[in-house]
Amino acid sequence: MIRSQNIDFSLFIPAVLLILLASLPLIIAPEAGAVVVNALLGWFTGKFGWLYLLSGIGSFFFMLWLAYSRFGRIKLGAPEDQPEFSNVSWVAMLFSAGIGISIVNWAFVEPLYFMMTPPLGLEPGSTEAVEWAAMYPWHHWGVVPWALYLVPALPIGYVLYVRKGSVLRLSEACRGLLGNKVDGLIGKIIDVVVILSIVGGVGTSLGLSVPLGTQLLGAQFGLEDTFFMQMIVLALWTALFSWSVYKGLKGGIKILSNVNIILAFILLIFVLFAGPTVFLLDLSTNSFGLMLDNFFHINFWTDPIAASNFPQDWTIFYWAWWIAYCPMMGLFVARISRGRTIKNIILNGVLWGSAGCWSFFAIWGGYAIHLEQQEILAVTQILSEQGIPATVLAILQTMPMKELVLPVFILLSFVFLATTVDSSAYILAAICSRTLTGYEEPTRTNRLMWAFLLAVVGVGLLSVGGLKAAQISTVLVALPMIPVLVIMAMSLIRWIRTDYPEQIAPRIFARDPVTGNVVKQIETSCLTPRNKQETASPTAIQQIVAGSDGR
Template sequence: MEAQADSDTGLSNPTKNSSLDFSVFIPSLIVTFAAVFFLLSDRELAASVASGAMAAVTGNWGWVFYFFCFSTFVFSIWLAFGRFAHVKLGRAEEGKEFSELSWAAMMFSSGIGIGLVSWSFVEPIYYLQSAPMNIAAHSSKAAEWGHMYALFHWSFVPWALYALPAVAVAYGLYVERKPSLRISSACSRVLTGRTAKPLNSLIDTLVILGLVGGASTSLGLGVPLVSAFVANIFDVPDTFWTQMGVLLVWTIIFGTSVYKGLKAGIRILSDINIFLAIAIVLFILCVGPTVFILSMTSNSFGLMLNNFTRMSFWSDPIEHSGFPESWTLFYWAWWVAYAPMMGLFFGRISRGRTIRQLILGVVGWGSLGCVSFLSVCGAYAIDLELTGKLPVSDLLSANGIPQTVVAIVNTLPYSGIISTLFTLLSFVFLATTLDSAAYVLASISTKNLKGNEEPAKYNRLTWAFALAAVAVGLLHVQGLKIVQSSTIVTALPLIPVLGLLLWSITRSLNEDFGQRLGHKAVSIDDKRKE
């Protein structure tokens, strides 16, 4: 039976052939709500278990993250400039589904979420207090490396982790025409035989749990930040119930967006968000110490290029300062946890592009957006600290991230307006990330969902409310370590899953386009005519 087209979105509603996959949906929901119950029932035990799990993973398996993430970056460069660079992710006659601006906006808004707003001002200050590479704290060198390390954690390696799964997913959807939007489907070239079906269910379940773990980090950071902004704007106490009110409004926003679908909801939110982010960055650059910001940015690029490989593998095995585990490893795990989801989402919206266009677009646009935001906001915060205009380090140690970010924003001209804009930006950033997450979670738990179809609305809403439930549990325990550990622990099993994905796309390309290709876009239809 043919799908019915949605006149507003241009997408199709699910056909009768698509249905809920209970082998993935039920176990994932059970584990998710069991985790929520655990967080709500015993705060101290949850903190203890989270701390122990994080120590076990970082102590024994941290090296795996370093090797895997760097290897993924190298592989993405080879794929973007190698013999398969011009393979078209679609049929010969198919054009690009989204304009470059909307495509970039959806990727950027969903790919980084509110984490960028949370960390952009304070991450360099954390590194100033406890500097990497055994540099003396609060020194001028610590300030330079602190500004640079934030750019390193949010640019090329992370976005490469998003780009490669996107290639595999888009290839499966638009070249091989596979009937489902799942990571397991993209691994089909290497998962065959009688073990394929149970392995597929296991892979999809692990992807869902990893995504829930990654989304929980965004929620754990995002809700307190927006609550602090709301309390500052309306001059009300920042309490647990204020946070619950923020979460309620947030759930309504991203629940509505998820219900509306990909083009009517997520694209519109993303377009709004990208213009708002650009306006805020330009405002801070203009009213802040412009020359200092630009000088710090230039200096950080040089430092990063000069130390890129060393930072990618630095685990501090002798001194055991704890910096790599607390920061680089946490970030790599956070990106790995989100990578399958972003691969599914980016792959879904990339029909008609070539492999080179997809990889360079994801890595290029994503890195440019993050580096621009972090360079400007981070340098502004460092200037406040070094000139004594605001004791940012002291505030961060005493009050935590949300209150410190609010205090920094309040130093800007027209602080009331800017606080309101930051609140709106934070709302939409997390909404675009979480509605993308709910969209993908619903897609993974649906069987036979084609690339031009959307999962059922009740399925999307179920996952939207499940993510909101996780947020309630995290707000109850109120611990950054628990948030970080949830990401690292759930990300570890995804490394072999992503490894399978990279193996599968390599085999697919070699089997379908084995010989060296030319410098023009080539589709599978062109190869079949030869």
């Protein structure tokens, strides 16, 4: 039976009202609103760009330290808990939720933008500019963004599975530092801001993706790009992600994410071997080396003397965008990570997430560069004159077997966006649940309400033409989110130091929750909280070790 009373209306109603009220300026005066928000963006990135950059690189080194410290062996769950999802499904859900259709848009065109307006004062179109253009997306979609995503995921997962929390909210992960203040106004403000951030970001993704979907379907079926056609595309997307979120984590979101990764892998392999294989491998190898060689330079570069605004327009904007998406990803990754150690989550999340993004830019981005360099297609001109959807379509039409490639790409685009929106609707429903442990799911009514609300936001943004303003508004949320990330990180460390003794043996023993006997952990690399540890006598230890090999 659906428990509608489990919805926390003290969060749900204010969030919905604010979402609806925020759309009024776009409806009344979208152009004026865009001017104001663009001015705010320029001020934020100009004044606080250094803070965004330090937050990014700081998160990366914090994750690196946490993974290889003794805290990395802490399991998010009971000693006997095994991972809820296989590694493949876990990575598929992580990648699909965190990247979505954005990479389908940008993998082809971001290197082209950098060829036209390269960093570091390089000459546009020069050999050096092309090499940096191929590399720079690796930086923007690599280890730093994925480290940022995991900063909130670990304290939230710790609350859920180690401290056995009963709510899935960002405010709860701040309790270690803020204490009971999170039960009052401060906690409500944090969670409402998180909801607005998720809705704005995902609603904008819907609004930005529909034109691409319309362009692709128009080319496939000879249909005209009209507002009515956009509404049909949005309705198809809504049906897909509503089904997924209705079926839940295992019945819908996991399945859709697995399908998504399979389709992406097929298309990547096809382009790699059907396209200029040696060139793509050479270029990607060069990009990886160039990124490693300049890792610290590009992570701290603000261009204060030449003031080209490249870091502000690209890197700082991206870092703010990733931070704005941190709440949704932190909550989602925490929910799917029961039974995994902190080190496992960090290494798999950062490495596989980065490797997935690098694959798209190495193959699809490299293919676009090849078309431009060999004068097969004037992709930079198409991008300048017709925009991203037309450029993506033009690139696809140069591929071998384009009659087959285009429909598969359309399907991938639909599934990619759906896997982001269904994850977001699921997390929004979880935030607005009164009680929800890591072993439960939000009610289906709650999940479907958020799925339809996200679709409504997409319709509104498409109808008023306020996509740019909404996109930038989401980024502005990133600045107040930075101190929240710091609070969560400090809360996690405080909890760990409280729950685990300073002196810890490499092999941990715990009491079986059923029999009460002292048993050796299944994973001896995991740590057990202080309140669950037991001191075993030498005789007991000998018996346990002897029994561990079947005797």
